[in-house]
Amino acid sequence: MVAHKFLKIKYMSITTQTIEIYDSANPLEVRTVTIPVRKGQKIYSHEPYAVEMLKMYDKYCGGEVLDNIASYEGGSFRDVREGIVSAFNSEKATATIELSGKHSVSVGYNPKHEELELGKKIDVVVSKTKGRITGDASSKTAQLERVKQELIRQVDSPSFAYVGVVEEVIFNAANSFNGFVVNVSGVKCFMPGSESDVVPLNDYNELVGQARYVMPISATSESIVVSHKEYLNTLKVSVLNNLIDTKSTDLVEGVVSSVKKFGVFIIIENCVPTLLSVSEMDEETETKFKNGEINVGETLKFYVESVKDDRVTITQTACKSLGWDKLKEVVDNNKDYKINGIIKNIFENGAVVVANEFNNITFFLSSKVLNLEKLSVGDEVILPVENIDPVKKTVRLKITEEQNN
Secondary structure (H helix, E strand, O other): OOOOOOOOOOOOOEEEEEEEEEEOOEEEEEEEEEEEEEOOOOOOOOOOOHHHHHHHHHHHOOOOOOOOHHHHOOOEEEEEEEEEEEEEEOOOOEEEEEOOOOOEEEEEOOOOOOOOOOOOEEEEEEEEEOOEEEEEOOHHHHHHHHHHHHHHHHHHOOOOOEEEEEEEEEEOOOOOEEEEEEEEOOEEEEEEHHHOOOOOOOOHHHHOOOEEEEEEEEEOOOOEEEEHHHHHHHHHHHHHHHHHOOOOOOEEEEEEEEEEOOEEEEEEOOOEEEEEEHHHOOHHHHHHHHOOOOOOOOEEEEEEEEEEOOEEEEEOOOOHHHHHHHHHHHHHHOOOOEEEEEEEEEEOOEEEEEEHHHOOEEEEEEOOOOOHHHOOOOOEEEEEEEEEEOOOOEEEEOOOHHHHO
Protein backbone atom coordinates (compact mmCIF):
# COMPACT_ATOMS: atom_id res chain seq x y z
CA MET A 1 0.00 0.00 0.00
CA VAL A 2 1.05 3.57 -0.60
CA ALA A 3 1.66 5.32 2.70
CA HIS A 4 -0.46 8.36 3.43
CA LYS A 5 -0.60 10.85 6.27
CA PHE A 6 -3.89 10.41 8.03
CA LEU A 7 -5.68 13.38 9.55
CA LYS A 8 -5.86 13.09 13.31
CA ILE A 9 -8.74 14.94 14.93
CA LYS A 10 -10.09 15.21 18.42
CA TYR A 11 -13.40 13.71 19.41
CA MET A 12 -16.10 16.21 20.20
CA SER A 13 -19.39 16.12 22.01
CA ILE A 14 -21.72 15.23 19.20
CA THR A 15 -25.28 14.12 18.84
CA THR A 16 -27.29 13.08 15.79
CA GLN A 17 -30.13 14.65 13.85
CA THR A 18 -32.42 13.03 11.32
CA ILE A 19 -33.30 15.23 8.34
CA GLU A 20 -35.11 14.77 5.06
CA ILE A 21 -33.14 15.57 1.91
CA TYR A 22 -35.16 16.62 -1.15
CA ASP A 23 -33.83 15.83 -4.61
CA SER A 24 -34.28 18.87 -6.90
CA ALA A 25 -34.14 16.61 -9.98
CA ASN A 26 -36.98 14.49 -8.59
CA PRO A 27 -39.10 16.46 -6.07
CA LEU A 28 -41.16 13.37 -5.23
CA GLU A 29 -38.10 11.51 -4.00
CA VAL A 30 -37.19 12.16 -0.34
CA ARG A 31 -34.12 10.65 1.34
CA THR A 32 -33.93 10.43 5.14
CA VAL A 33 -30.44 10.54 6.65
CA THR A 34 -29.08 10.66 10.18
CA ILE A 35 -25.99 12.82 10.52
CA PRO A 36 -23.75 13.91 13.40
CA VAL A 37 -23.95 17.46 14.68
CA ARG A 38 -22.41 19.20 17.65
CA LYS A 39 -24.58 19.66 20.65
CA GLY A 40 -26.35 22.97 20.22
CA GLN A 41 -26.33 22.77 16.41
CA LYS A 42 -29.45 22.15 14.36
CA ILE A 43 -29.91 21.84 10.59
CA TYR A 44 -33.01 23.38 9.04
CA SER A 45 -32.07 22.93 5.38
CA HIS A 46 -33.51 20.12 3.27
CA GLU A 47 -31.30 20.72 0.24
CA PRO A 48 -28.94 17.94 -1.00
CA TYR A 49 -25.89 20.06 -0.15
CA ALA A 50 -26.86 20.50 3.54
CA VAL A 51 -24.44 17.85 4.84
CA GLU A 52 -21.56 19.16 2.74
CA MET A 53 -22.21 22.72 3.92
CA LEU A 54 -22.07 21.57 7.55
CA LYS A 55 -18.72 19.95 6.84
CA MET A 56 -17.39 23.20 5.33
CA TYR A 57 -18.71 25.21 8.30
CA ASP A 58 -16.89 23.03 10.82
CA LYS A 59 -13.71 23.15 8.78
CA TYR A 60 -13.47 26.89 8.23
CA CYS A 61 -15.22 28.38 11.27
CA GLY A 62 -12.80 27.28 13.94
CA GLY A 63 -14.32 23.93 14.90
CA GLU A 64 -12.93 20.44 14.51
CA VAL A 65 -13.51 18.64 11.23
CA LEU A 66 -16.32 16.10 11.14
CA ASP A 67 -14.13 13.43 9.60
CA ASN A 68 -15.68 10.95 7.15
CA ILE A 69 -19.03 12.68 7.51
CA ALA A 70 -20.62 10.57 4.79
CA SER A 71 -20.11 7.44 6.89
CA TYR A 72 -22.34 8.90 9.62
CA GLU A 73 -25.40 8.61 7.40
CA GLY A 74 -27.82 6.18 8.99
CA GLY A 75 -26.32 6.81 12.43
CA SER A 76 -23.21 4.67 11.95
CA PHE A 77 -19.52 5.51 12.06
CA ARG A 78 -16.29 3.55 11.59
CA ASP A 79 -12.77 4.89 11.60
CA VAL A 80 -9.21 4.18 12.70
CA ARG A 81 -7.97 6.35 15.56
CA GLU A 82 -4.80 6.47 17.59
CA GLY A 83 -5.19 5.84 21.31
CA ILE A 84 -3.18 5.11 24.43
CA VAL A 85 -3.61 2.01 26.61
CA SER A 86 -4.67 3.38 30.01
CA ALA A 87 -6.03 0.39 31.98
CA PHE A 88 -6.60 -3.38 32.00
CA ASN A 89 -9.39 -5.57 33.31
CA SER A 90 -7.95 -9.08 33.54
CA GLU A 91 -11.27 -10.63 34.63
CA LYS A 92 -13.12 -9.40 31.53
CA ALA A 93 -9.99 -9.61 29.34
CA THR A 94 -10.51 -6.00 28.25
CA ALA A 95 -8.33 -2.92 28.00
CA THR A 96 -9.29 0.74 28.14
CA ILE A 97 -7.97 2.90 25.33
CA GLU A 98 -7.91 6.67 25.78
CA LEU A 99 -8.82 8.34 22.50
CA SER A 100 -8.77 11.92 23.75
CA GLY A 101 -9.03 13.77 27.02
CA LYS A 102 -12.78 13.09 27.19
CA HIS A 103 -13.29 9.87 25.31
CA SER A 104 -12.19 6.29 25.74
CA VAL A 105 -13.24 2.89 24.47
CA SER A 106 -13.05 -0.61 25.91
CA VAL A 107 -11.55 -3.34 23.72
CA GLY A 108 -11.22 -7.06 24.18
CA TYR A 109 -7.80 -8.64 23.92
CA ASN A 110 -6.01 -11.95 24.27
CA PRO A 111 -2.82 -11.60 26.36
CA LYS A 112 -1.33 -14.63 24.57
CA HIS A 113 -1.65 -13.06 21.14
CA GLU A 114 -1.67 -9.31 21.62
CA GLU A 115 0.96 -7.19 23.32
CA LEU A 116 -0.73 -4.30 25.09
CA GLU A 117 1.25 -2.24 27.56
CA LEU A 118 0.18 0.68 29.73
CA GLY A 119 1.01 3.94 27.99
CA LYS A 120 1.52 2.25 24.61
CA LYS A 121 0.14 4.06 21.55
CA ILE A 122 -1.95 1.79 19.32
CA ASP A 123 -4.39 2.07 16.44
CA VAL A 124 -7.99 1.27 17.31
CA VAL A 125 -10.88 0.68 14.94
CA VAL A 126 -13.72 2.66 16.51
CA SER A 127 -17.29 1.86 15.46
CA LYS A 128 -20.48 3.60 16.41
CA THR A 129 -23.80 1.94 15.62
CA LYS A 130 -27.13 3.06 17.04
CA GLY A 131 -25.36 5.21 19.61
CA ARG A 132 -23.10 2.43 20.91
CA ILE A 133 -19.35 2.88 20.57
CA THR A 134 -17.13 -0.20 20.29
CA GLY A 135 -13.44 -0.68 19.60
CA ASP A 136 -11.14 -3.28 18.07
CA ALA A 137 -7.45 -3.13 18.97
CA SER A 138 -6.38 -5.87 16.56
CA SER A 139 -3.50 -4.53 14.48
CA LYS A 140 -4.72 -6.60 11.53
CA THR A 141 -8.22 -5.11 11.71
CA ALA A 142 -6.78 -1.59 11.96
CA GLN A 143 -4.53 -2.17 8.97
CA LEU A 144 -7.38 -3.50 6.84
CA GLU A 145 -9.58 -0.57 7.83
CA ARG A 146 -6.86 1.92 6.89
CA VAL A 147 -6.43 0.26 3.51
CA LYS A 148 -10.18 0.28 2.93
CA GLN A 149 -10.54 3.95 3.86
CA GLU A 150 -7.62 4.96 1.67
CA LEU A 151 -9.14 3.14 -1.31
CA ILE A 152 -12.49 4.88 -0.69
CA ARG A 153 -10.82 8.30 -0.56
CA GLN A 154 -9.04 7.61 -3.84
CA VAL A 155 -12.38 7.24 -5.65
CA ASP A 156 -12.97 11.00 -5.54
CA SER A 157 -9.35 12.10 -6.01
CA PRO A 158 -7.41 9.29 -7.72
CA SER A 159 -3.67 9.69 -7.50
CA PHE A 160 -2.32 6.19 -6.85
CA ALA A 161 -2.52 2.69 -8.28
CA TYR A 162 -2.37 -0.33 -5.98
CA VAL A 163 -1.13 -3.86 -6.50
CA GLY A 164 -4.02 -6.29 -6.39
CA VAL A 165 -3.98 -10.06 -6.79
CA VAL A 166 -6.80 -11.62 -8.80
CA GLU A 167 -8.18 -14.39 -6.58
CA GLU A 168 -11.20 -15.76 -8.42
CA VAL A 169 -13.61 -15.36 -11.32
CA ILE A 170 -17.21 -14.35 -10.51
CA PHE A 171 -20.26 -15.46 -12.48
CA ASN A 172 -23.78 -14.07 -12.08
CA ALA A 173 -27.00 -15.98 -11.47
CA ALA A 174 -27.33 -16.73 -15.19
CA ASN A 175 -23.81 -18.23 -15.12
CA SER A 176 -22.48 -15.41 -17.28
CA PHE A 177 -19.06 -13.91 -16.61
CA ASN A 178 -19.31 -10.93 -14.27
CA GLY A 179 -15.84 -10.04 -13.01
CA PHE A 180 -13.12 -10.85 -10.51
CA VAL A 181 -12.36 -10.79 -6.80
CA VAL A 182 -9.16 -8.77 -6.35
CA ASN A 183 -7.23 -8.73 -3.07
CA VAL A 184 -5.64 -5.33 -2.35
CA SER A 185 -3.48 -5.63 0.77
CA GLY A 186 -6.08 -7.88 2.41
CA VAL A 187 -9.18 -5.96 1.29
CA LYS A 188 -11.45 -7.92 -1.05
CA CYS A 189 -12.49 -5.75 -4.00
CA PHE A 190 -14.57 -6.34 -7.11
CA MET A 191 -13.23 -5.75 -10.62
CA PRO A 192 -15.86 -5.93 -13.40
CA GLY A 193 -14.83 -7.81 -16.52
CA SER A 194 -15.10 -4.60 -18.56
CA GLU A 195 -12.52 -2.96 -16.28
CA SER A 196 -9.96 -5.75 -16.47
CA ASP A 197 -8.17 -4.55 -19.63
CA VAL A 198 -8.34 -2.15 -22.58
CA VAL A 199 -9.23 -5.07 -24.88
CA PRO A 200 -11.63 -8.00 -24.33
CA LEU A 201 -10.14 -10.98 -22.51
CA ASN A 202 -9.62 -14.25 -24.35
CA ASP A 203 -9.53 -16.40 -21.21
CA TYR A 204 -10.96 -15.19 -17.89
CA ASN A 205 -9.15 -17.81 -15.84
CA GLU A 206 -5.71 -16.75 -17.08
CA LEU A 207 -5.84 -13.73 -14.75
CA VAL A 208 -6.36 -15.78 -11.58
CA GLY A 209 -3.25 -15.57 -9.43
CA GLN A 210 -1.83 -12.61 -11.36
CA ALA A 211 -0.86 -9.33 -9.69
CA ARG A 212 -2.20 -6.25 -11.46
CA TYR A 213 -2.16 -2.55 -10.80
CA VAL A 214 -5.68 -1.33 -10.07
CA MET A 215 -7.36 1.97 -9.18
CA PRO A 216 -10.58 2.31 -7.14
CA ILE A 217 -13.43 3.77 -9.23
CA SER A 218 -16.44 3.47 -6.91
CA ALA A 219 -17.19 2.41 -3.36
CA THR A 220 -19.98 1.80 -0.87
CA SER A 221 -19.87 0.71 2.77
CA GLU A 222 -20.21 -2.86 1.49
CA SER A 223 -17.81 -3.06 -1.44
CA ILE A 224 -15.05 -1.33 -3.39
CA VAL A 225 -14.88 -1.51 -7.19
CA VAL A 226 -11.42 -1.34 -8.77
CA SER A 227 -10.22 -1.08 -12.36
CA HIS A 228 -7.07 -2.19 -14.14
CA LYS A 229 -8.32 -0.45 -17.29
CA GLU A 230 -8.38 2.92 -15.51
CA TYR A 231 -4.74 2.42 -14.53
CA LEU A 232 -3.79 1.62 -18.12
CA ASN A 233 -5.62 4.70 -19.35
CA THR A 234 -3.48 6.88 -17.08
CA LEU A 235 -0.40 5.46 -18.84
CA LYS A 236 -1.89 5.90 -22.29
CA VAL A 237 -1.18 9.63 -22.66
CA SER A 238 2.52 9.17 -21.96
CA VAL A 239 2.79 6.21 -24.35
CA LEU A 240 0.98 8.10 -27.13
CA ASN A 241 3.32 11.06 -26.69
CA ASN A 242 6.30 8.75 -27.02
CA LEU A 243 4.82 7.23 -30.18
CA ILE A 244 4.31 10.70 -31.66
CA ASP A 245 8.01 11.37 -31.10
CA THR A 246 8.97 8.05 -32.71
CA LYS A 247 10.96 8.40 -35.91
CA SER A 248 9.44 6.90 -39.03
CA THR A 249 12.36 4.48 -39.26
CA ASP A 250 12.16 3.28 -35.62
CA LEU A 251 10.82 -0.20 -35.00
CA VAL A 252 8.22 -0.53 -32.23
CA GLU A 253 7.10 -3.72 -30.49
CA GLY A 254 3.61 -4.83 -29.52
CA VAL A 255 1.83 -7.96 -28.31
CA VAL A 256 -0.91 -9.69 -30.32
CA SER A 257 -4.19 -9.52 -28.38
CA SER A 258 -6.48 -11.16 -30.95
CA VAL A 259 -6.42 -12.54 -34.49
CA LYS A 260 -9.14 -11.67 -37.02
CA LYS A 261 -9.73 -12.39 -40.71
CA PHE A 262 -8.57 -8.92 -41.74
CA GLY A 263 -5.49 -8.71 -39.51
CA VAL A 264 -4.28 -8.82 -35.92
CA PHE A 265 -5.01 -6.51 -33.00
CA ILE A 266 -1.92 -5.45 -31.09
CA ILE A 267 -1.37 -3.83 -27.69
CA ILE A 268 1.53 -1.38 -27.39
CA GLU A 269 3.05 -1.18 -23.89
CA ASN A 270 -0.05 -2.84 -22.41
CA CYS A 271 -2.32 0.17 -22.90
CA VAL A 272 -2.56 1.34 -26.53
CA PRO A 273 -4.54 -0.93 -28.88
CA THR A 274 -3.98 -0.83 -32.63
CA LEU A 275 -4.54 -2.93 -35.76
CA LEU A 276 -2.01 -4.44 -38.12
CA SER A 277 -4.06 -5.17 -41.24
CA VAL A 278 -3.07 -7.85 -43.74
CA SER A 279 -2.24 -5.18 -46.34
CA GLU A 280 0.33 -3.65 -43.96
CA MET A 281 2.11 -6.90 -43.08
CA ASP A 282 5.54 -7.73 -44.42
CA GLU A 283 5.96 -10.91 -46.45
CA GLU A 284 7.05 -13.09 -43.52
CA THR A 285 4.20 -12.01 -41.21
CA GLU A 286 1.61 -12.27 -44.00
CA THR A 287 2.71 -15.85 -44.76
CA LYS A 288 2.43 -16.82 -41.07
CA PHE A 289 -0.95 -15.08 -40.85
CA LYS A 290 -2.38 -16.95 -43.87
CA ASN A 291 -1.08 -20.25 -42.44
CA GLY A 292 -2.68 -19.55 -39.04
CA GLU A 293 0.68 -19.40 -37.31
CA ILE A 294 0.27 -16.07 -35.49
CA ASN A 295 -0.85 -16.58 -31.88
CA VAL A 296 -2.23 -14.36 -29.12
CA GLY A 297 0.63 -13.22 -26.89
CA GLU A 298 3.17 -13.21 -29.72
CA THR A 299 5.38 -10.12 -30.07
CA LEU A 300 5.52 -8.34 -33.44
CA LYS A 301 7.63 -5.42 -34.66
CA PHE A 302 6.35 -2.61 -36.85
CA TYR A 303 6.64 1.08 -37.76
CA VAL A 304 4.33 3.83 -36.51
CA GLU A 305 2.85 5.68 -39.47
CA SER A 306 0.71 8.19 -37.62
CA VAL A 307 -0.87 9.06 -34.27
CA LYS A 308 -4.15 10.98 -34.36
CA ASP A 309 -5.93 11.55 -31.04
CA ASP A 310 -5.61 8.10 -29.47
CA ARG A 311 -5.61 6.18 -32.76
CA VAL A 312 -2.30 4.71 -33.87
CA THR A 313 -1.72 3.55 -37.46
CA ILE A 314 1.04 1.01 -37.96
CA THR A 315 2.71 -0.89 -40.82
CA GLN A 316 5.41 -3.52 -41.25
CA THR A 317 6.41 -2.35 -44.69
CA ALA A 318 8.91 0.48 -45.03
CA CYS A 319 7.22 3.42 -43.39
CA LYS A 320 4.98 5.07 -45.99
CA SER A 321 5.14 8.52 -44.45
CA LEU A 322 8.84 8.46 -45.19
CA GLY A 323 7.97 7.62 -48.80
CA TRP A 324 5.69 10.66 -49.10
CA ASP A 325 8.37 12.96 -47.70
CA LYS A 326 10.89 11.49 -50.09
CA LEU A 327 8.57 11.92 -53.09
CA LYS A 328 7.83 15.55 -52.20
CA GLU A 329 11.55 16.29 -51.96
CA VAL A 330 12.15 14.76 -55.41
CA VAL A 331 9.24 16.66 -57.01
CA ASP A 332 10.25 19.96 -55.41
CA ASN A 333 13.75 19.59 -56.86
CA ASN A 334 12.63 18.43 -60.30
CA LYS A 335 9.64 20.20 -61.84
CA ASP A 336 9.62 17.75 -64.78
CA TYR A 337 9.66 14.63 -62.59
CA LYS A 338 7.57 11.63 -63.69
CA ILE A 339 6.62 8.96 -61.15
CA ASN A 340 6.50 5.24 -61.99
CA GLY A 341 3.47 3.46 -60.58
CA ILE A 342 1.49 0.22 -60.79
CA ILE A 343 -2.30 0.15 -61.09
CA LYS A 344 -3.50 -1.63 -57.91
CA ASN A 345 -7.30 -1.23 -58.21
CA ILE A 346 -9.67 0.29 -60.76
CA PHE A 347 -13.04 1.87 -59.92
CA GLU A 348 -15.66 3.72 -61.96
CA ASN A 349 -14.34 7.11 -60.92
CA GLY A 350 -10.61 6.41 -60.85
CA ALA A 351 -7.79 4.07 -59.88
CA VAL A 352 -5.45 3.36 -56.96
CA VAL A 353 -1.77 3.55 -57.88
CA VAL A 354 1.13 2.15 -55.83
CA ALA A 355 4.60 3.68 -56.13
CA ASN A 356 7.11 0.95 -55.24
CA GLU A 357 10.05 3.33 -55.52
CA PHE A 358 8.72 5.37 -52.62
CA ASN A 359 8.09 2.71 -49.97
CA ASN A 360 4.94 1.42 -51.66
CA ILE A 361 2.87 4.54 -51.06
CA THR A 362 -0.59 4.44 -52.61
CA PHE A 363 -2.72 7.27 -53.95
CA PHE A 364 -5.97 7.69 -55.83
CA LEU A 365 -6.18 9.28 -59.27
CA SER A 366 -9.45 10.42 -60.80
CA SER A 367 -10.73 9.19 -64.16
CA LYS A 368 -10.41 12.81 -65.25
CA VAL A 369 -6.64 12.38 -65.46
CA LEU A 370 -6.51 8.67 -66.40
CA ASN A 371 -7.95 6.86 -69.40
CA LEU A 372 -9.42 3.90 -67.50
CA GLU A 373 -10.54 2.13 -70.69
CA LYS A 374 -6.91 1.53 -71.63
CA LEU A 375 -5.77 0.44 -68.14
CA SER A 376 -5.83 -2.87 -66.28
CA VAL A 377 -4.79 -3.90 -62.78
CA GLY A 378 -1.03 -4.52 -62.78
CA ASP A 379 -0.27 -2.09 -65.62
CA GLU A 380 2.73 0.18 -65.18
CA VAL A 381 2.12 3.89 -65.66
CA ILE A 382 4.48 6.85 -65.91
CA LEU A 383 2.88 10.00 -64.58
CA PRO A 384 4.11 13.64 -64.74
CA VAL A 385 3.72 15.12 -61.24
CA GLU A 386 2.76 18.74 -60.62
CA ASN A 387 2.80 18.74 -56.80
CA ILE A 388 2.59 16.52 -53.70
CA ASP A 389 0.71 16.92 -50.41
CA PRO A 390 2.32 14.47 -47.92
CA VAL A 391 -0.17 15.41 -45.18
CA LYS A 392 -3.31 14.70 -47.22
CA LYS A 393 -1.38 11.99 -49.14
CA THR A 394 -2.46 13.26 -52.54
CA VAL A 395 -0.70 13.52 -55.91
CA ARG A 396 -1.67 16.14 -58.49
CA LEU A 397 -0.68 15.35 -62.07
CA LYS A 398 0.13 17.59 -64.97
CA ILE A 399 -2.52 17.12 -67.62
CA THR A 400 -0.93 16.19 -70.94
CA GLU A 401 -2.33 15.29 -74.31
CA GLU A 402 -0.75 11.85 -73.95
CA GLN A 403 -2.72 11.16 -70.76
CA ASN A 404 -6.02 12.19 -72.31
CA ASN A 405 -5.41 9.79 -75.14
